[in-house]
Amino acid sequence: MHNYEEKLNDLKRRLEYAKNKRIKAETRLEQLQIQKKELMNEIKKLGFEPDNLEQEIINLESEIMNLINEAESLMPKDI
Known part of the structure; x- marks a missing residue:
């Protein structure tokens, strides 16, 4: 007999894990972009391009x- 429920639950779990990883990666990317912008501004304040x-x-x-x-x-x- 096929255990569809178990397979579906496993797929849901893996999908949720992937979503969480994507959200964390997007959040980290946003943080890095903000940090880059701040560093670029600081470099300009120091008189450098x-x-x-x-x-x-x-x-x-x-x-x-x-x-x-x-x-x-x-x-x-x-x-």
Whole structure:
């Protein structure tokens, strides 16, 4: 004899589980989108364009190295 009720209950349980997972994922996505927007605004407040961050980092690293080299060149050699 077929156990349709058991199979239907299992399908309902799995469907409910999938719905809950989808809702959690959608909620998390919304949270991440809000966080991204906040971070982008913070970056802009700091005077940087979010789209240019990689180049800005490269420029800052180069500037740091130049300043370190300059500081080293100004140090007395006998210390």
